Amino acid sequence: MQEFLRYEQDGAVVTLTMNQPEVRNALTGNTAVDEFVAACERITADQSVRVVILTGADPVFSAGGNVKAMARYFEEDMDPAAIRHEYRTGIQRLALAVFDLEVPVIAAVNGAAIGAGNDLACMCDIRIASEKASFAESFVKLGIVPGDGGAWLLPRAVGMSKAAEMAFTGDRLSAGEALECGLVSRVVPHGELLPAAGELAGRLACNPGQALRMAKRLLREGQTSTYASLLETSAAFQSVAHKSEQHREAVTAFVEKRKPVFKDA
Numbered sequence: 001m002q003e004f005l006r007y008e009q010d011g012a013v014v015t016l017t018m019n020q021p022e023v024r025n026a027l028t029g030n031t032a033v034d035e036f037v038a039a040c041e042r043i044t045a046d047q048s049v050r051v052v053i054l055t056g057a058d059p060v061f062s063a064g065g066n067v068k069a070m071a072r073y074f075e076e077d078m079d080p081a082a083i084r085h086e087y088r089t090g091i092q093r094l095a096l097a098v099f100d101l102e103v104p105v106i107a108a109v110n111g112a113a114i115g116a117g118n119d120l121a122c123m124c125d126i127r128i129a130s131e132k133a134s135f136a137e138s139f140v141k142l143g144i145v146p147g148d149g150g151a152w153l154l155p156r157a158v159g160m161s162k163a164a165e166m167a168f169t170g171d172r173l174s175a176g177e178a179l180e181c182g183l184v185s186r187v188v189p190h191g192e193l194l195p196a197a198g199e200l201a202g203r204l205a206c207n208p209g210q211a212l213r214m215a216k217r218l219l220r221e222g223q224t225s226t227y228a229s230l231l232e233t234s235a236a237f238q239s240v241a242h243k244s245e246q247h248r249e250a251v252t253a254f255v256e257k258r259k260p261v262f263k264d265a
Contacts, residue, residue: 005035007042012050012205012264013198014043017057024063025056027116032092048207049265050212052101053197054124055108057172061133064115065091067142086149091116095148098123099220102213104204108197109133109184114141114172119150122157125216127183128197130190133175135183139162141170156223158183208246209264 004025006017014040018025018032027121043049056062066246074084098105098120106125114136121127121135137154139146146154146167155163158181166173175187188196204212214237222230241247253260 003035004030004032005039007039012048012209013053013201014049014051015053015055017055018062021057021060023042023066024060024112025117026063026066027094027120028064028091029066029069030123033090036094037097039247040101044102047209049103050207050209050264051109051201052103052105053194053201054098054120055104055194055197056110058110059132060111060117061107061113062120063112063140064117064119070142070144070168092155095119095123099149099153102216103182104212104216106197106201106204108193109135109175110190110193112136112172114138115149116146116150119146119153120133122150122153122183125186125219126186126200127157127178128186128193128200129175129178129184131175131187133178133184133187133188134172135166135178136170136172137166138170140168156186167231208244208250208262210244210246211241214241 002019004017004018004020006015008015008017020030020032023030043052043148072078104126105124107121107127109121109127109129111130111132112134113121114134115138118135118137137146137150138250139150145151151163151167154166157163158166160182165171173181173183175184178184179187186196218230218234218237221233225233246264249262
């Protein structure tokens with residue numbers, strides 16, 4: 001079986017492509033979890049990386065869990081404790097690795113993002129969609145619940161009411177409907193998806209990598225911390241930023257009326 005995740009780097013931008021379209025880029029029943037975790041560790045360790053684009057090999061983004069493989073949960077002698085352990089050491093490792101990436105992640109959703117595939121898109125910071133994309137929080141239709149953190153992720157993407165509607169019905173949203181509820185920020189023609197993602201990544205990547213990483217961490221912290229706590233963290237991060245060579249270069253370039261040249265440590 002071919003590797004699940006294709007890793008490509010062009011300057012400061014890494015593109016991760018889920019590359020098993022024959023199984024609809026399923027995230028279970030294969031090596032997807034280990035490959036995602038390894039890729040995220042590689043990105044975090046490489047200070048030259050400033051932006052990640054995550055997409056899927058056509059025609060789907062990701063169908064989430066491998067439904068055919070789920071039969072073993074009721075056919076095999078697996079007790080609930082064993083299943084819980086499998087989730088914690090399986091798909092939840094992927095969820096934490098992607099969500100905790102230090103650099104901005106753009107989901108370029110090229111096709112169906114179903115179940116855990118929808119939640120994977122929600123783990124990213126920015127979502128843009130092909131006109132062929134669709135989205136569904138479809139766990140309930142299989143008699144299960146989001147085991148990958150979707151109940152935490154989805155309300156933060158679309159609000160509690162819309163998240164509840166999606167989770168309780170399992171209905172699929174078109175790309176246009178996803179745009180209307182804020183699940184994605186842009187819908188583009190299918191052939192323009194990766195160029196659009198690349199153009200957006202370029203606008204992010206021209207900024208200093210250290211500032212991007214700290215800005216993302218503040219956005220993440222802001223989802224769960226108090227305002228006062230976030231202000232304290234912001235002050236600490238800002239003290240680091242002000243003493244950085246990247247800040248010095250930005251201010252110097254502004255004064256000298258030239259384009260800054262940022263070097264990542």
